[in-house]
Amino acid sequence: MQANAPIGIFDSGIGGLTVTRAIRRLLPQEDIIYFGDTAHMPYGDKSTEAIQAYSIKIVNFLLSQECKAIVIACNSASSAAYKLLREYVGNRALVINVIDPMVEYVATHYAGKKVGLIGTKQTVRSNVYKKKIDDLRKGIQLQAMATPLLAPMIEEGYAGHPIMAQVIGDYLQKAAFEDIEALILGCTHYPLIKEMISNYFENKVAILDSSEIVAKTVKQKLASFGLEKTGALSGEAQFFVSDYTPAFEEMTDIFFGEHAKLKLYPLWE
Structure with missing residues (x-):
């Protein structure tokens, strides 16, 4: 884990952008990679096994981007997959849930x-x-x-x-x-x-x-491990989704508070 590495955030769709917005406000210097599993939203009516399978695929993507921390910005995924993800990730990144x-x-x-x-x-x-x-x-x-x-x-x-x-x-x-x-x-x-x-x-x-409580926890965790990024006035943010429609992109304005260009990254091909 490197201090200048990005923070990874994922959710079943775009709702986790409320957490992303709070983290962005509190830690404006940090780079962020957001993944919304729009192909499988919502997670709320999915089985535990399905949510765990989706979450592992997403975490693999975020680890490939060398994220220093992974925030599970979804209550359903936090309840169904947090323990599994923490064991799977090990010491490769911090794992933080919203619960x-x-x-x-x-x-x-x-x-x-x-x-x-x-x-x-x-x-x-x-x-x-x-x-x-x-x-x-x-x-x-x-x-x-x-x-x-x-x-x-x-x-x-x-x-x-x-x-x-x-x-x-x-x-x-x-x-x-x-x-x-x-x-x-x-x-x-x-x-x-x-x-x-x-x-x-x-x-x-x-x-x-x-969202605000989780943002403060992310800041505290990064500080405790000496992983806060310094030197940059404003970090970069990238936004990925597993299924793209113009409607999803329009909704980012509501959840994130500003326009975010979505990039398509299918979990299964």
Whole structure:
């Protein structure tokens, strides 16, 4: 691992660009290589075995680009493949998921409190957040709910639409979310509707956005291993996808906050 090597980031599609944007803002000097597995999106309804197979292929690509760190910017892949990827990568690169930083944050700030979680079917079904939080024995009561309609609606451009507000309300009105003090956004798409979710709770519930928390973890990890890039005012960013359509490229403007030219790299040929 070299300090001037890039940071690799991958997701099931383009939702992980919210994490990429947060890392870019916090570490503007770093070079970034992003991979979105748009050919197989979404991962939320895929089997664990399928997600692991896709993730290994993507990690092989990022390792071929000599990435010093690999960020799994996807809750579904983090829950299904993190342990496997960490063993597979070994000491060739740092491997960071989006779940552990959030669990640590919740344990620090919400001990003894009731906290909600929304995410894909895969993330909620894995029970990974509850297991990790319970293991810390902080008295946190976690209420998790799968919200599978939200990510596809965001990708179809419905973020901010009244229909989105109605769907959010239908999900969050469940009794399980009564009296929660914070809500974990367990999908990297959800920061784009963070304000709408906060409005539903009349701004009385803390909405926990993993993208900013993960970016801080990446910075801390790089610093602890002496891998922070220095000397450059602005790093370069490259964006790869396993399937290309103009619609995917247009969506990068929404998720990344600026236009990103996508390069096609099929996982299987």
